[in-house]
Structure formats: C-alpha cells, structure tokens
Amino acid sequence: MNENIMINNILPLTGAVNFRDMGGIQTADGRTIKKGLLFRAAALTDLTADDIVQISALNLKRIFDYRRFEEANRQPDPILESVINERISVMDEENVINNIFVNNQFDQQYYRKFTRAHFLKIYTEMPINNPSYKRLMNFLKKPKENLPLVHHCTGGRDRTGVGAMIIQMTLGVPFETIMEDYLFSNHALENYHNKIFHKTAAFFNETEHKEFRESFLLQEDYLLASKQAIEQKYGNFDYYLEKEFQITEQVRNEIQEVVLA
Known part of the structure; x- marks a missing residue:
C-alpha cells in the first residue's frame, strides 16, 4: 500500500488526531474503497470551529464511539447538525489512555499492567461476540442509510483499529494492506504517544520504561491476534461474518457494490 495514500487520507484538523478517510485503499480484486464514506479517528472533543x-x-450521517461511559463522559463528542451520535463500549475495563492526562492517582503498579501480554489479551477478546462491533456492522449492512460514518475511540488505534480491520476484511482488502493501515497510527499518533511516554516516565526506571514504550506502540502481533482469534473460533472470516453479524455472501456483495468502485 502506498504510504502517500495514508498520509493524504489524514484530515488536517487542529483539535483531533488520526482522523482519516478509509478510502483509496485497494481490495484483492482490484477495486478501491470509495473516499468520503468511511472515516476513523481519535477523540473528537477538542474540535475547533x-x-x-x-x-x-463530509456530510456525516453517524458518529460511532467505542469508548467507555466514563471516558466519553469526560470528553464528550460534539453534537453536529444532522449527525446521529451513538456510543457502545468495546470493552469494560479502564485503559491507560483514559487516565493519562486527567488523573494523577495511578502509580507504577497501575501502568505496569499495560504489557505486551495485556495488549495481546485484549486484541484476542475484542472481535468476538462484541456488541459494539455488531452495531458497527449493522450500519455497514445498510451503507446507503448510514454512510458516511466515522468510528472512533480515544486514540483511534486499538478499538478503532480492530473495527477498521473488520470493515476492511469485509470489503476484501488484503490483510497485508490492513496491517499497513493499522500500523500507520504509530506515525499519525507520534506526538500523542510521546506525550504519554513523557507522562509515564515518572513511574518507571529506564529499562522498565523502554519496555512500556515498546509494548504501547502498535505491533503486528496485536492485530494478528484479533485475526487469529476469529479464525480459531470460526475457521474463516466468511463464517465469522455470517455468525457474528448475519452478513451472508449476498449481503457482503451488496455492501461492496455500494462502498467499492
């Protein structure tokens, strides 16, 4: 996948990071995701005028929020004219980003749990029987009614990354391309990540902090864990689509007819 496509897909916003068009990406059969229909993003709270x-x-029809209640309550999404806001949390547990800038009560023991093993665990759990992704895919099943849509979490990387993977696999994007797009968040969020690393430096010695930084950055193994969890439970992605989201081959073809060019 051409990195220029990913760079050009970033909207130059002042108050939000990692807000990107998911269009312009090619599928395995040579078609392309249309621009202006699907967007992914980090938190939208600080959008400027x-x-x-x-x-x-963009003429969005929906803003779909993956965050927990406490997370979204602290940093609510803007209310935009003619846009439907909906929030269904991907996971119940508190995560490191939720508190990184708003709470100083957490010590090294809190941050120590955000290890490579922890991320692998949550990525393995996220795509299976998740009401948030089921709602997302209900929107995708009726693209003419529900798109353009933006889906987002706090950083637009983990929860949004798995949501983007499910959408892209449904549209027939090769997994290698999906992985490139996923890892691009490390580039798009470089300044954001550096703020987190600066904040957490006080809780670790140098060696421990290096391990934390390495674990916190997106890694191929994380998204691969989601894909493997799907395959281990369902055998293949087609069966996953049918059982988790009631997306049959016919429905999938109908989605592709609208979203691909």
Missing part, C-alpha cells in the same frame, strides 16, 4: 467546518463538509 474550523475543524467542525471541515467535518461538516
């Missing part, structure tokens, strides 16, 4: 003008031009 100019940002809102840009986003209003």
Whole structure:
C-alpha cells in the first residue's frame, strides 16, 4: 500500500488526531474503497470551529464511539447538525489512555499492567461476540442509510483499529494492506504517544520504561491476534461474518457494490 495514500487520507484538523478517510485503499480484486464514506479517528472533543467546518463538509450521517461511559463522559463528542451520535463500549475495563492526562492517582503498579501480554489479551477478546462491533456492522449492512460514518475511540488505534480491520476484511482488502493501515497510527499518533511516554516516565526506571514504550506502540502481533482469534473460533472470516453479524455472501456483495468502485 502506498504510504502517500495514508498520509493524504489524514484530515488536517487542529483539535483531533488520526482522523482519516478509509478510502483509496485497494481490495484483492482490484477495486478501491470509495473516499468520503468511511472515516476513523481519535477523540473528537477538542474540535475547533474550523475543524467542525471541515467535518461538516463530509456530510456525516453517524458518529460511532467505542469508548467507555466514563471516558466519553469526560470528553464528550460534539453534537453536529444532522449527525446521529451513538456510543457502545468495546470493552469494560479502564485503559491507560483514559487516565493519562486527567488523573494523577495511578502509580507504577497501575501502568505496569499495560504489557505486551495485556495488549495481546485484549486484541484476542475484542472481535468476538462484541456488541459494539455488531452495531458497527449493522450500519455497514445498510451503507446507503448510514454512510458516511466515522468510528472512533480515544486514540483511534486499538478499538478503532480492530473495527477498521473488520470493515476492511469485509470489503476484501488484503490483510497485508490492513496491517499497513493499522500500523500507520504509530506515525499519525507520534506526538500523542510521546506525550504519554513523557507522562509515564515518572513511574518507571529506564529499562522498565523502554519496555512500556515498546509494548504501547502498535505491533503486528496485536492485530494478528484479533485475526487469529476469529479464525480459531470460526475457521474463516466468511463464517465469522455470517455468525457474528448475519452478513451472508449476498449481503457482503451488496455492501461492496455500494462502498467499492
């Protein structure tokens, strides 16, 4: 996948990071995801007036929020004219980003749990029997009614990364391309990550902090854990689509007819 596509897909917003168009990416059969239909993003709380003008031009129909109640309550999504806001949490547990800038009560023991093993565990759990992704895919089943849509979490990387993977696999994007797009969040969030690393430095010695930084950055193994969890439970992605989301081959073809060019 051409990195220029990913760079060009980033909306130049002041108050939100990692807000990108999911279009322009090729599928295995040579078609391309249409631009202007599917977007992914980090938190939208701090959108400026100019940002809102840009986003209003997208003619979004839905903002779909993966965050927990406490997370979303602290940093609520903006209410935009003619846009339906909906939130269904991907996971119940508190995560490191939720508290990184708003709470100083957590010590090294709290941050120590965000290890490679922890991320592998949550990525393995996220795609299976998840009401949030079931709602997302209900929207995708009726693209003419529900798109354009933006789906997002706090950083637009983990929960949004798995949601994007499910959408992209449904559309027939090769997994290698999906992985490139997923890892691109490390680039798009570089400054964001550095703020987190600066904040957490006080809780670790140098060796421990290096391990934390390495674990916290997105890794191929994390998204691969989601894909493998799907395959281990369902055998293949087609069966997963049918059983988890009631997306048959016919429905999948109908989605692709609208979303691909």
